[in-house]
Amino acid sequence: MDDRELAEFERDLRAFRPRSPRPLPLRRGKVVLTRLLTMLSAAAVALLGMQIVKRLERPNRPSTDRPPSVLYTLPDAHGAPDVSLATLRRAAVDDNSLTEFLDAAAPRLLRAVGGEEMRIR
């Protein structure tokens, strides 16, 4: 068989398409849950850190009497915020509203999974 015949025969062989493998057996639920927990953990750690810093900065003043020094925001790319500005301010100044803030922010964090990282500034 010369080179031309070889090349022609190979072309004929390529006309037979190999069977595709079955879809990958992905455990999507587990992956999404792991990501969500990671995001929530990171958010909680960051918020607690900011609370500690705030407390160290102003140790002797009642927290409700002072204006917020820190504002927490979530990514703009996910549309209008679900968390009201008032909630954000309370979370910024009041240790007790941290749980409330996390509860209110949960739907946005869920959407942020697989998208942008949550920004805190």
Place this chain on the structure above:
Amino acid sequence: MGENTGTMDQLLIRRWYNEHGPALLMFARTVAGDAAAGEDAVHQVFLRLLEGRVSKPDDPRPYLFRAVRNAVLDATRRERNRTDLECEPWFEPAGPDEDRERLEAALEELPGEQREVVVMKTWGELTFEEIASLLSISANTAASRWRYGVEKLRALMARSEAE
């Protein structure tokens, strides 16, 4: 790696799966001698990539063939007593069934070392240099194996047609 980068990587890996999956499955089956074991190896390689357990290669085709071959050989060492259930077709059901069955029978008759080179070159579209690197042989040896393999394949198919 950022979240967006991760998503882009996943899309790219899924594209590789669609693009190279059929040839990789054929190759894995050639090395494993068993369609189910071959498919398991292909899945294993892509799941590792998707889960970020290995870094994304710059040149996917040679990497994927090498990774699939290693996965098959590892699995073969672990499961020596696995039963070969050769009931899956090699090719998609297009064209006359007799031609496809003749080719499948001829492929199974080829010596293993020729069959894996033929599959890598013809359906995997690897170069002889890439095949040589993967099998730790020279490019000339890879080319010879391919030539002998293809000639034998044609002879076997012609003989089968004449019978």
